[in-house]
Amino acid sequence: MIANSLLSAPLKVVNMGLESFARDLAAAGVPVIDMDWQPPARGDAGRAALLARLDRLPRIEAANAAALERFLKADPVLVDVRPAGEVLPGLGDRMILHAGPPIEWAQMCGPLRGAIQGAIVLEGWAADLEAAEKLAASGAIRFEPNHHFGAVGPMTGMITRSMPVMVVENRAFGNRAHCTLNEGLGKVMRFGGNDAEVLTRLRWLASDLAPALGAALKLSGGLPLKGLVARGLAMGDEMHQRNVACSSLFVRTMAPWLARAVADPAKLSGVFEFIGANDQFFLNVAMAMGKSIADPARGLADSTIVTAMCRNGTDFGIRVAATGDRWFVAPVEQPTGLYFPGYTAADANPDIGDSTIVETVGLGGFAMAASPAVAGFVGAGTAADALDYTRAMYDITVGRNPDWTIPGLDFAGVPVCIDVRKVVETGIAPTINTGIAHRKPGIGQVGAGTVRAPLRCFEDALVAVAATMGLA
Template sequence: MVDVNKANKEALERVLSARPMLVGMGLAGEVIPEMGERMLLHAGPPIEWERMSGPLKGAIIGAMLYEGWASTPEEAEKIASKGEVEFDPCHHHHAVGPMAGVISPSMPVFIVENKTFNNEAYVTQNEGLGKVLRYGAYSQEVIDRLRWMEKVLYPILNAGIKRAYDSDNTIDLKNLIAQALHMGDELHNRNKAATSLFLRTLFPYLVESSIDNKALAEVVRFLDSNDHFFLNLGMAAAKASVEPAHGIEGSSYVTIMARNGTDFGIKVSGLGDKWFTAPAAVPKVLLFPGFKPEDVNPDIGDSAIMETLGVGAFALAAAPAIVQFIGGTPQDAVNYTLEMYEITVSENNMFNIPYLNFRGTPTGIDVLKVAETGISPVLDTGVAHKQPGVGQVGAGIVRTPIEAFVKAAENYVEKYLAE
């Protein structure tokens, strides 16, 4: 008989011992393993063009315009529908992407290395909120911003990160996450403190490596105006931290939760590379002015990796101010965190919540506990418009579809517990 508690303890120890460090940057097509020249990575489980949601299609159209593979949205749609571009989940390439999560070969990505296990994770730079590619927008301003991020933002950040690395001051993302939790972030929909800490840490090296102070000032202003910039870095840190916990015989530890706007999917440590899926849920939304509930697309993004790590909605009690962005009350935030202790393996030894007397965040979703209790993980999330090209319409809370966890639990029982 398999010892599930022992297996889950090993998975948890691997996650808790992770040391995710920002070690560099590069162009996606050059550094992400097995990324083809005509490949676009996307958030969530695998999906074909015909079943893609509006925001994912919009992001793919935008990426093709950015790459120069198409000159108009109509041409991009035609190329995509003919199968002339390959689509693959970010998670299949040690990468993650927020919302639509589209990564194209020319996009700059951060490289995060888990120094404990020597594995790497990859993620793009964060564009900000509103009318941006990851929410399915693809207007000229979106493409121009992406090209500025490639031609101006990337070289300056890369030089500063390299300067820090060469000075033996590699940026410790886990430490920044822990500090940000004490400053009111939950690291999914609120990254104000983490972004400030990141900029404060990196700024001396940006100055030392700068050869164009006017461009540097432009970059600093962009970072200062984008409170969500650290989200992508936090996601890569989470991916690098959780990935070594996958593949442990007998473990019911959930190592991936992800959504593509059509399907929600999970992977479980002891169940190999199989995706367990269910229809993506529709978030409870605090809408931006001018939008209606019927505009809301079902949940989308790899950013649920933050809850898989034990932060995000699992740490909402640390971020009472977030309810101004996602709706609800501070007490609701506390209640969500308390509920998540019921379905997790243990508490985090580094991420803790001041309001709960510095109790560690609930960490390590146990698929068997989810199935047994009927409590599915909660996420706080951004919300995209159903139609391609529109962008963000709000933010909110979503309860992940329990059907995916039940399927995985049944598979676990069949594999390990059936007589």
């Protein structure tokens, strides 16, 4: 006779529903967790039934365990900085890569159009911005998402062939991912800036900064990123809104190699001056790292893990492992947050950028608990709220990254591997920390805040994954 686990072991209860039952049990000294129960799938019976079919399905559990393993085994190393045209195969003449899922000129928001005009002038495909706009609208320029070329870019995410990109190699799997160099604050192309000042800076990045960093990285043998990010988390960075610690660690680590690589002291000081004045320099490194970590899970059959999240200022798009390169898109939401003086929500552009790749690997909004300072900046409120942001993300992820821990959560690992099943079941959308761009091109950042990924992307993805398994 097999003893029943209820009668033979001390009671340990999960309570869902009436709170008083949990209170009575706790008063009796019984270990009990009172769930914050809500109707699954926002009360949608059809989706709830689909979730029930996919719950604990061994094929999915095994595939997701494999995806988690790939995320956790990643060994991202920053190895080089090279012109995009040399390292992104297929990136040719009259091609512009942008942030987010695919989009045509007619649907693009102001900052994205502004950035494209600037990029066209930068590449010399048109003499001025006006001509550039006509060219862009004419159909003579091919627009493609960065993600289709192994790259990511913040905000508008412009990449053309002459722009330098950082190369991150995931040495555990041999794949590479790329991201442009961060331009700093103020008038910048990533926020749609396109005047002479913006283009001059971009030219300097290509002529001075990129060769210097590239040479230094080669001398150093590459900069391993996993440990650097771990230290950054302990120092209050979450790698989206706040990168001051990691940017500093980056300079500290690379300084000797830069000194060896750059002979001209004026050029060397220019490099230090630029990186030293830019608290967000490391964001772009973290983004390339994020993509290099997530890509090995792309195409993993039966896995419901999210491999990319991004926005183009019009749509939010996600990719899920089992459905490979397919995008699931929904209209992007407006961030909520704090505005710089003189600006209000009326000035804000809808959310934009590939930077959500950092949330995809457990940083940014997912690591908010590591960064109480950001919690205040984004209007999330108290440090306690910052902990709750991260705790909520544990509800929609399948694992924790033991290499990236959060002091304020007793060194619990960051939540990693977003499971679309859990997002749909709980209705908890991934929390994203984000900068807010002005809706008009060229003005730049007007605030910062948080935004939720639209649930529809995840709902559509769930059905699509189920379809690949013959279960939709």
